[in-house]
Amino acid sequence: MNTREFNERLQRRAKKAGVSVSAELSGALETYYRLLATWNQKINLTALNLAEATDEAFDRLLIEPLVAARYAPANPGRLIDIGSGGGSPAIPFVLASPQLSLLMVESKMRKSVFLREAIRALGLATAEVATARYEELLARPELHEAHDLLTIRAVRIETRVLLALQAFVRPGGQIFLFRGAVASDPNHVAPPPLTWQATYPLVEALRSRLVVLSKRQQ
Numbered sequence: 001m002n003t004r005e006f007n008e009r010l011q012r013r014a015k016k017a018g019v020s021v022s023a024e025l026s027g028a029l030e031t032y033y034r035l036l037a038t039w040n041q042k043i044n045l046t047a048l049n050l051a052e053a054t055d056e057a058f059d060r061l062l063i064e065p066l067v068a069a070r071y072a073p074a075n076p077g078r079l080i081d082i083g084s085g086g087g088s089p090a091i092p093f094v095l096a097s098p099q100l101s102l103l104m105v106e107s108k109m110r111k112s113v114f115l116r117e118a119i120r121a122l123g124l125a126t127a128e129v130a131t132a133r134y135e136e137l138l139a140r141p142e143l144h145e146a147h148d149l150l151t152i153r154a155v156r157i158e159t160r161v162l163l164a165l166q167a168f169v170r171p172g173g174q175i176f177l178f179r180g181a182v183a184s185d186p187n188h189v190a191p192p193p194l195t196w197q198a199t200y201p202l203v204e205a206l207r208s209r210l211v212v213l214s215k216r217q218q
Contacts, residue, residue, distance in 0.1 A: 001053050003030060005053075006026075006030050006033070006053070007026050007030070009053060009055075009058060010026055010029060010030075010058060010062065011026070013055060013058045013059055013062070013063050014063060014066065016204075016205075017059075017063050017066070017067050017202075017203055017204075018067070019063070019066045019067055019070065021066065025095060025096060028095045028122055029062055029092060029095060031121055031122060032087065032091055032092065032095070032118060032121075032122060033050070033053075033061065033062065035114075035117065035118055035121055036050060036061070036086055036087065036088075036114075036118070037050035037051065039086075039114045039117075040086070043110045043111070043114065045085060045086035045087075045111065045114060046061070046085070046086045046088075048060060048061065055205065056205075056206070059203045059205060059206055060088070060203075060206060060208075061086075061088040061092070062088070062092050063202075063203055064088075064089060064178060064202045064203055064206070064208055065088060065089035065090075065091075065092035065093040065096065066092060066093075066096050067200075067202045067203065067210070068089060068093060068151075068176060068178065068200075068202060068210045069092075069093050069096035069097045071176075071198075071200055071210060071212060072093075072097050072100075072149065073148060073149065073173075073174065075099075076097065076099065076100055076148045076149050077099075077100070077101065077148045078100070078101050078102075078103070078146060078147045078148055078149070079093070079094065079100045079101065079102050079103070079147060079148070079149045079150070079151065080102075080103045080105065080143075080146075080147040080149075080150050080151075080168050081093075081102065081103070081104045081105065081150075081151045081152070082105050082134050082150065082151070082152040082154075082165060083105065083106065083107075083134075083152060083153070083154060084104035084105060084106045084111070084115055084129070085106065085111055086111070086114070087104070087114070087115055087118050088153075089151055089153055089178055090102060090104050090151060091118060091122070091124075091127075093151065094124065094127065095122070100126075100149075101126035101127070102124065102126065102127040102128070103127075103128055103129075103130060103143075103147070104127070104128070104129045104130070105129075105130050105132060105133075105134050105137060106129060106130075106131060107131065107132060107133045108131075109131055112129050112131040115129045116129050134164070134165065134168075135164065137168075138164060138167060143168055144167055144168065145167070145168070145169065145170045145171065145173075146168065146170065147168050147169055147170065147173060148169075148170060148173045148174070149169075149173060149174050149175075149176065150165055150166075150168055150169050150173070150174070150175045150176070151175075151176045151178065152165070152175070152176075152177060152178070153177075153178035154177075157177060159191050162175070162190065162191055162194060162213070163191055166193060166194055166215055169215045170215070171193075171215055171216065171217045172214070172215065172216075172217050173214075173215050174197070174212055174213065174214050174215070175194065175212070175213040175214075175215070176210055176211075176212060177210070177211040177212075177213065178202070178208070178210060179208060179209050179210070179211055180206065180207075180208055181206065181207035181208065190213050192216070193215055193216045194213045194214065194215055194216075195213065195214050195216060196211070196212075196213055197212040197213060197214045198211075198212045199211050199212070200212070
């Protein structure tokens with residue numbers, strides 16, 4: 001797949017999802033995707049088929065974060081992404097919202113090394129990686145209520161996890177939950193101080209959606 005083919009595939013999938021992608025953003029996403037595909041041959045960053053550049057891989061890794069970025073707060077400052085793995089949704093999200101600073105939290109050392117290489121390759125000067133479990137970071141008071149937005153893509157989100165994660169979010173901030181077809185939503189039963197704000201469709205083919213929770217003002 002050459003650059004023209006990548007761009008055509010990206011534009012086609014983006015159009016289907018109702019988002020526009022500039023030439024500059026397309027170039028950055030291609031850099032990220034190719035780096036991810038190369039590293040994925042050495043370490044398991046994603047189970048998706050990157051070699052054949054399937055529609056599913058484009059939709060999950062690139063298009064979902066681009067759609068979600070449309071719902072980011074008007075003037076977000078700091079984003080923390082939990083369990084960053086291969087860098088999606090965090091990296092494409094920030095590429096689409098360059099005003100954000102980014103902290104990616106990843107417990108596995110080899111994945112953290114990849115994330116730092118992606119930051120370097122993409123020139124993301126305001127991005128960094130913490131090689132730790134999020135539970136360990138709860139002991140760092142400077143991270144408490146320090147972020148405008150928290151993103152997480154996980155199969156299962158328990159109430160106790162949400163209660164722990166909200167500590168990283170400032171009052172009035174938001175948590176973005178990336179949900180797949182079979183994942184259940186917290187919706188109206190989000191635990192205080194969180195409240196359900198909205199659920200948005202992401203990619204129709206994947207039946208994926210974005211659940212937005214807000215943290216109440218003090």
